[in-house]
Amino acid sequence: AFQHRLWPEIEKTVKQQVAMARMGIGDCGSGWQLFAEDGEMKMYRREEEVDGMVVDPLKAVHVVKGITGHEVCHYFFSPQYRYDWETTLEQMTVLETISDDTLMFHQIHKRIWPASQRDVVFWSHMRKLPNDQDRDGPDIWTVVNNSTEDPDHPANAGKCVRIFLTVCLLCQTRVIPPKDGTPLSRDNISCKITYCSVVNPGGWAPASVLRAVYKREYPKFLKRFTAYVKNQTKSKPIMY
Numbered sequence: 001a002f003q004h005r006l007w008p009e010i011e012k013t014v015k016q017q018v019a020m021a022r023m024g025i026g027d028c029g030s031g032w033q034l035f036a037e038d039g040e041m042k043m044y045r046r047e048e049e050v051d052g053m054v055v056d057p058l059k060a061v062h063v064v065k066g067i068t069g070h071e072v073c074h075y076f077f078s079p080q081y082r083y084d085w086e087t088t089l090e091q092m093t094v095l096e097t098i099s100d101d102t103l104m105f106h107q108i109h110k111r112i113w114p115a116s117q118r119d120v121v122f123w124s125h126m127r128k129l130p131n132d133q134d135r136d137g138p139d140i141w142t143v144v145n146n147s148t149e150d151p152d153h154p155a156n157a158g159k160c161v162r163i164f165l166t167v168c169l170l171c172q173t174r175v176i177p178p179k180d181g182t183p184l185s186r187d188n189i190s191c192k193i194t195y196c197s198v199v200n201p202g203g204w205a206p207a208s209v210l211r212a213v214y215k216r217e218y219p220k221f222l223k224r225f226t227a228y229v230k231n232q233t234k235s236k237p238i239m240y
């Protein structure tokens with residue numbers, strides 16, 4: 001098939017991000033600190049700065065009943081649902097449809113006082129991965145979003161400060177078949193979600209402001225997004 005100019009970068013980044021998402025939090029010596037917890041959802045961050053700017057890597061793990069990894073990735077990847085769950089989104093444009101599982105986006109996010117407004121250009125790729133740990137286990141689904149350049153949307157040309165991000169959403173479906181051999185229902189499935197993100201805020205923003213934004217926004221984002229998927233799928237056939 002025709003190779004898009006980004007394909008080599010997409011392949012490399014997906015493999016790298018999936019490997020990192022699969023790594024556990026490890027012991028506390030690994031620098032990951034738990035900063036938010038709500039039921040099954042646990043959010044960790046590492047405090048890291050690049051050129052004096054906060055770029056704290058974030059890793060969230062969550063287990064949600066009644067949905068599959070394919071469904072979670074479908075609603076995360078597909079542009080037509082994004083305004084429903086992404087509360088900080090002011091504008092989203094699909095810049096290029098690279099393939100049916102790879103898109104390029106430009107997003108302008110709402111201004112978060114006192115920092116200036118941000119925007120981002122990134123490619124987004126959704127993929128099913130073989131479950132190499134458990135051969136006959138359900139597949140693993142992932143969406144990787146990674147910042148990229150677009151000549152028609154140069155960084156910092158307009159009112160927004162361009163941010164740079166790498167995001168990996170990794171989903172592992174769990175099926176517990178009912179004892180009495182009745183057909184599978186949503187009561188017998190759950191999804192283990194790992195969400196990893198590194199956001200470089202671009203221009204300078206006070207560390208205290210950024211850390212407060214992340215602490216407030218990320219738990220809200222993951223709870224709202226997963227509740228959205230549950231609500232969208234509850235009366236639909238299971239998409240494995």
Ligand SMILES: CCCCCc1ccc(-c2ccc(S(=O)(=O)CCO)cc2)cc1/C=C\c1ccccn1
Nearest residue numbers: 086088109112115118145167201205213217218221
């Ligand atoms: C001063 C604030 C500077 C940074 C503001 C900001 C801009 C964008 C983004 C961001 C976060 C997740 C994605 S995604 O996972 O790819 C989904 C598609 O939208 C894309 C963009 C984050 C943030 C910073 C915080 C923040 C955190 C969770 C939600 C909202 N804002």
